[in-house]
Structure formats: C-alpha cells, structure tokens
Amino acid sequence: MSLNEWIFIGLFFALSWILPATPIVLGKILAPRRPNPVKHQVYECGVETFGDTRVQFRAQYYIFALVFVLFDVELVFLFPWALAYNQLGLFALFEMTVFIFLLVVALVYTWRKGALTWA
C-alpha cells in the first residue's frame, strides 16, 4: 500500500485543524477575562434575536438540496469519463452528451416550475 501518496493530504488535514485551533487556544490563554452581559451576547452588533433559534424551514428548500445531490452524483460519473477522455472515441462524447442532456432537461423542468426561485 502506498500510503506515502496520502501524506500530503494527511498534512493538509492536520493543518486544517491546527490553523483554526491555534487562535482559539491562544485566545483562551492570553485574553483577559472580564465578562459582562453585553459581551455574552451572540451578536456584536445588529438586531437582537427573538423567539427560538431553531425554526422550521420551508419544505420547498428541500428541492435545492435535491438538485445539488443530483449534480453531485453527475460529477461522480463525469470524473472517470474525463480521465479516460483521451482514449475514448466520439461515441463516448455522444454518450456523455446524452447523459448530461437528460439532467439538463430535469434542471430546465425544475427551473420552469419556479422551484429555483428563492421565494
């Protein structure tokens, strides 16, 4: 197993934890602690929240998630195809065109239905 190829990914992964953690830890150590009610507010500025933070969102937003999932899966199919593109003939291009066309039909349908307007 060539885990060596993954060392850089591992390094980046470790860095992605270290970089945000460092200022938080440093802040905990260095910052003076003199709390008062204003400091404990969620927002430094702006309107204070009212009611429960956890509200129910409109069910129509689920369509956005669904459209995203669809094109996410499309990407998974596109990736190996794109890698093998140089070895493939015109027929493969045609196949991928059909593949994408069908998904575009679905997207256009969703669009025409008005499901993508952020009402």
Add this chain to the structure above:
Amino acid sequence: MDITVESIVFLIFGVLTLGSALLVVTTRNLFHGALYLMASLFGVAGLFVLLAAPFLAGVQVVVYIGAIAILIIFAIMLTPQVTAMRSVRTAQWPVAVAVAVIFFALLVSVVTPLMDELGVDDFAADFTQENPPDVPADSLVRLGEQLVDPQQFMLPFEVASVLLMAALIGAVLLVWPEGTRSTPPGEAGDD
C-alpha cells in the same frame, strides 16, 4: 500482527467510524447525530483509502458527506420542532433492538460465506504485509473506459441519468403539484 503504519491508520479510522456510528444512535440531539454520521462516513472514506480505492474514497466524501448528509440535515431542519426536540425513548425500542439484531445476523450470514469464497483470510494477511498486491495505476481510466463501453456498462450508465432525471422531476412534482407553476404553495406562509 505486526504494527505497521497501515495498521495504525486503520485503527484510527476504524475507531473514528465505529465511535461516531455509536454516537449517532446514542446522542439525544438529532442534529448532532447527523454531524456524527458525517464523521463516521469520513472514517469509511479513510478505510477506502487504506483499501487502495481512492476513487471510492472521493465518491464517499463527495456523495455521502457532501450530498446525503446535507439531505439529512435539510430534512431535520425542515421537520417541525424536531431540531429542538430531544429524541425520547419510546415504547418501541425493544422492537427496534430486535430488528437491528436480526438485520446484523442477516448481514453476517450473507457476508461470511462470501469472505470464504473470496479468500479474505489471505487478504487479511496481505493487508499487514509490506507490499500487498498493487492496484493498477490506471484503474480509474479503465473505469471511465468501461463506463461508456457499449459492451460493458453503457446501458446502466445512461439509465442512471434517466433515474436521476426522474428523481428530480418526481421531487418537484411532489412539492409543486401540477398547475401551480411559479406560485409555490403557502406563498403567504410563515417563514
């Protein structure tokens, strides 16, 4: 079993996967459960890397963590009161435990003969070796070639597209029934 870098990494990802999976079912907060599920799926992606299947690892991250988990979080946020509500133990829990145990037994009974058939014992030995059998470097290119090869997976490939299209159109139809074009139901709704 010798301690190699692989076995240590395997241990880390194994603990991450199983530990997060355990937290998914034990946490009282559904939203936290969804986040633990993402951690668990990430652990599985790491295991795919160890199995020399980087494409599957990528798919795991893109589709499961990127898409399925987002769907689950959307579903939680769209369900009334469910985010604030802490799940309580209902009278159905013995039934749930029984179903889970039966399903686990079923999985074991299916997978075990399969493992003998594939000679997974040998594979387990390979796993701890210094140089297990290598996966060809161009496996992903081959996957791409076979995916569009009429002799191989061309039809499933195109059918997948039809399936995705049907899924989206079906979902839109469910949310916006026919004849309600561009006027989503509950326009004056409370949001």
